[in-house]
Amino acid sequence: MSSETSWSIPDSESAVLTIYIDSTGGSQNQDIVLFKGDEFFIYKVSLGRIDSGSHSIAVYFNGDKSTLGAHYIYLEKCYIIPVPLSDQNYDIYRFSPILYGRNLISDDESNHTDTPLLLWHEVEYDGVNKWIVYSMIWSNEDGGTSSIDLMSRWGRTTDIEWIYRVKVDPGGNVLQEYFQGPGHSTSIFQGNRINDHPVLKTVTINNMVSDEGVSNYKFFLSPERGKHEIHSREILMDEDPWTYEIMALEMIAEGKYESPADPFSLAVSDARNYLYLEFNTQMVGSGLRLTFATKLGNEAYWYYSDHDNSSVAAVNAAGWRRSTLELPPETALEDLDSLKIMGSASGSFSITFEELSKVF
Template identity: 35%
Template sequence: MRVVHLLTASAAAVLAVAGMTAPATAQTEPGDTARTRHIEVRRDHPDVRVPVVVRKSGEAIIDLNTAAPGTDWAVAGAESAVVSVSVDNRYATDLVVSGGQPLHRQLALGRLTAGVHMLRLHFAGERSAAASRSVVLDTLRVSTYAPGSPEYLALRYAPVVYGRNISALGSPYQNATTDTPLIAWHQSAPAATPGHTKLTYSVVWSNEDGGTNTPALMARWGRTTDIEWIYDVEVDEHGNRVAGSDTYQAANHQTLHFSGRYEGDHALLQTCTSNNNMCDTADDPMRFFLSPLQTLPAGQAREYLMDTNPWTYEIMAKEMLREGKIEAASATTPATPEVSDQRNYLYAVLKKTTQATNTGASWVGVSLGVRLVNGDTVYLSHHVEPTWSLQRDDAAATTVELPAGTTADDIAEVTAHRVVVGTDTGAAVHVTGIKRGFFLGQDYLPQQSFLTWNGDVLLDGATTSAVIWRR
């Protein structure tokens, strides 16, 4: 059961008794929930306090629209403003806000019992860009999910991720300017024990400063964000954690058993590597408690979560610009693997199945090709680097770099190409679909998908390429 709470008449009375002025006005619309409107959290001003009346105990989330005038993730020294959110003086989460346009965010707050609670919103000046002065929060809403609701288990065991604090990378507040956590989600599946459930939690970061290089990210993963599973846990038929079942993704992508601390049922993790792997000790000053309520539908690539949160593409592109990972416009050409303006790429998701084991030093991948109406050149997603082709099966995202200014109408055909890595294993590949294809607009947000295809094309040693879509 979901219960929504906010500043009500009784909560306003609590403020009056405490000698405070309500920071926002609650408005209730027919068929809607109460919300506070237009809270401004300002540098060098007292913290904003918002009372919340909880009618039924449960795991809480907070929905809000956010904007930070004068900030821009693409500009060094103006990247973001940070608001630290506490509940009853318990530090819950940081919120990194970039840009002056309102953006919807959803965060977790942990368990709240029935009664009156106090949200405290603090402008974290030491974590914010010097140019930032305030954060505007609008339509703030707190909801709780009680035991028995479909969402309760996912919220109950959601991990808290402390920020990255690698001394070689400078500031202890690194995630306020780079590789910041953007969104989280969970997946639920039957465990090996009948009646038990396995919950897996994943995060999208704005980039990874280590690990896969930028051109390879675009070719092999179809984006320059970093997407990782971070934690999983098995729960029994009563919804209780199976002792010793929880694991996390550690350095070098190892899976290790969690032996750290819990806050209630929430495991405390920390980002400990430059490519956003976890450790189970937490001592960084920043803390991220993203809501994991989003899920990944079966058959979708993980990038589906970015597609449904399109603002993540804008943050992705702006970080590449600020960090100098985009080649100069004067040198831009699809003939080189260096990443150009990310608006020059076709963003596609390919479905395929390999008819053999496809691991080890030798394997068979697939590359996506694009030919334009005004020429014979085929632009390839892997830039003729075999290891940048798509190795994983089913839905896999990739990008194809095209000449600047290319539009959907310029594309004549899309092709699939069999790519051999190492020694040819003889594996055949069935290419069965393109789930979406789009460009980024001038604002770096995804435009409408114009490219879908379903079929079955076999690529093998005799047929190494085939047209899978033609205008």
């Protein structure tokens, strides 16, 4: 699908497609926000459980939910892929969450800011039972962590959070279920369902969710994507690089990039000006800070992930993580001379740097 919109242009960020199943008088199935604008793009969503028999699916350009600059949607093709009961991934689709968009700033936030981009799942076994964990990538994080802190500590300005986890037995019965609520709390899910799909809503400026409430935008993304265990969560963005594009376009639309770029200022610049690192560590201590610095050619000065400023958030936990270092525009990898890795803490500490897996 495509439209004449652009995620970087205020008031023309997206068109919205609304889907109904079995007549427009029935329950709305979901909305699809076309964040890729005039570029033909495959939007992967779920329809949920549909009983055997004859059904109709209606799709509409929803002018009321689209931004002002949107006037049409071009739908080239549509494929419906059934997931039978015999499919080994059936439970992953069966329990995938439905998410209502945020409406804290305005009723139409989801058509231009912090919109859900990608849902994925992870499966963890507990004896014969299994946990299915669902996580979401949003296009931005409007609150909670500043852009400079996001780039230094997480290596991106998207928001990534787990939103729902469910424990099921071999018979597919739900044993436990939780969602990530305000304050990053792990809360027992007691909300509504559509068939077996839990209904959630984004309720905070940093995209925590609740099992109560609805809004004008209803998302039902496909949970088909899984995550590699030996990488950070951002590997999903690497595998779908269009997420970096939408991340950057939203920063442009919201005027969050400084211009001209200055790698020595604390302001964030174009995402293409950064060196991205993925690494794995073991860390022990309190008040931990893991930072990086690099030098270009024969230059005497260093470029720091935290801009050599302790007020900027740094990586502070072990495991697979990301960070970035802002460099002058047009810097290439071959311009790098050396990489420095630094650790500090409020008391005694140890950091074991096990692997630097990606540099780009």
